[in-house]
Amino acid sequence: MTTELITFDRVDKRFADTVVLDDLSFTVRAGERVTLIGPSGSGKTTILRMLMTLTRPDSGTITLAGEPLFHERRGDTLVAAGERHLRTMRRHTTMVFQQYNLFPNMRVLRNVTEAPVHVLGLEKEEAEERARGLLDMVGLAGKLDAYPSQLSGGQQQRVAIARALAMRPDVLLLDEVTSALDPELAAEVLDVLRDVARTFDVTMLCVTHAMKFARDVSDRVLMFNEGRIIESAPPDELFDAPKQERTRQFLRSVIDES
Amino acid sequence: MTFDWQAAWEAVPPLLRGLVIALQAAAIGYVIALVLGLGFALSRRSHQRWVRLPVGFFVEFVRSTPLLVQLFFLFFVLPTVGIELSAMATGAIGLGVHYATYTSEVYRAGIDGVPTGQWEAAKALSLSRSRTWTRVVLPQAVPRVVPALGNYAIALFKDTPQLTVITIAEVLSVVKAVGAQNFQYLELITVAGLLYLITALLIAWPVRVLEHRYRREVA
């Protein structure tokens, strides 16, 4: 039986007077690979940031692994979650960012071992072994002692992917991870992610403009427009036979661009 | 011993007279600092090495040595080379020159902040060098450094107690003179401190407002 790992139930979010998410509901099953596409400002990134607890919804409920994300039970009532509850919930997820956000004060190896040591409580040796394995997988075994500022953008992003995987998350959030990269560097990052999708049993939510990649790895594609999901289908169906005019229009503009 | 409120109250009028003198010295000193600092900043961008280097050395040297010793130097050494100035003039010059080394750096940062495109545009229009400075660069550079310059007004004012060593009758001189008679240093210095604090906050107020406005514009 498949289980719902993530549930958005009637989630609203506005910034000032822009509606970012408009009464949004959807679910993601454990192990599913979901790609979020749509024009910029349509709310895709906000979904990921909410799952990472970086942004709170104005109303509605988000459930992660059976627990409300932004609420905790106090007796019989649900109250706004405190830092403690959020920390428990964050164990399920981790995120890779558009701008990599590696820690500039740590060398590559330490970027990957720091959280496993301080958050998961791993022994330093164990964390380093895990980190070496992951850095080898992303093709950076030779850069363990480099500082982030000494790496190319593509290399930094691959370190960031290793850093995220070292936490052994249930859910991996990928927020436009190739948008800041030249096509060639983007390709090497996407290759690594294809590898990840093959080898790790992790639920993936991916915001991207790389349509070929989306087609290759996702089980389902969600098309966003103005804070709503206007179409949801397996990639072959959505890319080859979109039902909505808005989706067709968007896909045309993305293809024209590339 | 406890705090004597009566003595504190009585200390206010003479201390206020000292404060007025301190403010006079600070005001004259600040005008000198504003003008001379701009001169320093422009000299340090001069194309002539013999202007740029000595001025640079002088600015760095004055900025890294104590105002107190500079005041001693001006007060005791200038007369020996035939320059007789009043204590007030000496004090204002001392403060002014010292703080000109700070304001010059502020002007410099402001000038550096004017985009190179502006210089190139002036060149493309064949504006003369002096016209480029007075009509293009400085009008853009100076407004944005006004808050920083204002901060140095506060700093300069806070250094006026040092003028006591060159016999100017500012606040600390009053403290010493009155204290020598009644020994109520606790009350005298406490009131003096409060007067300084209030005055500094009053000067700081418009500076903070400007800082705030400027930051909003940038953002």
Place this chain on the structure above:
Amino acid sequence: MSTGLWLRLLDGLLVTLELTLFGAVLGLVFAFAAGLARLSANRLVRGVALAYTEGFRGLPALVVLFWLVFALPGLGFQLEPLFAGVLALSLNIGAYGAEVVRGAVLSVPAAQLEAATALNFTPWQRMRLVVLPQAVVAMVPPFGNLLVELLKATALVSLVFLQDLTFQGQIVRAATGDTAATFAGLLVGYGVIALVLTRLVKLVERRAAASLGRTTTSSGPHVGPLVTEGAR
């Protein structure tokens, strides 16, 4: 000039260096305590820190020094003179240093905090492992400026009879009667100490830059040390 007078100057130099060193250490403590407190979520903590920084940036160091040395005994407290000097200087410099600390912490990009959150660090771990190591690098150059300001301010203690370099200079002047040479010599002396301190800070700066994998710091235009905000 006699050997005795030279020895006096040497003694004075040591007192000046002592005041600078202790003042810097205690000043750093005040700077970090107040600078981090200004960023606290607790209103009371923030308020106390704000009162400290605004207060001591409005009070002349010399008045604080006079208060500690001449007024405090009126309340029944007598401080060791050297301690009074160090305390007055560090309270003053710490108020400026607090702004440096606050500014440096705020200059660390929000994205760094988000990355640390995504890795599930605790708030304190985010500060200790991610924010502070980066913020400290940004603090070094302005702290270097404040160190020279501190050195200059130590001369004030000569007015409360602490026998620092300036105090001994006055003795030398009285003994030799050579006013111009004495004061010029004092100024050069302070200038040389400032130069040495600046060089040391440059070394620290380079080490700090290396801790972020950079070969040189991005040294923007030197803006005076007393301005922590609003310049640029």
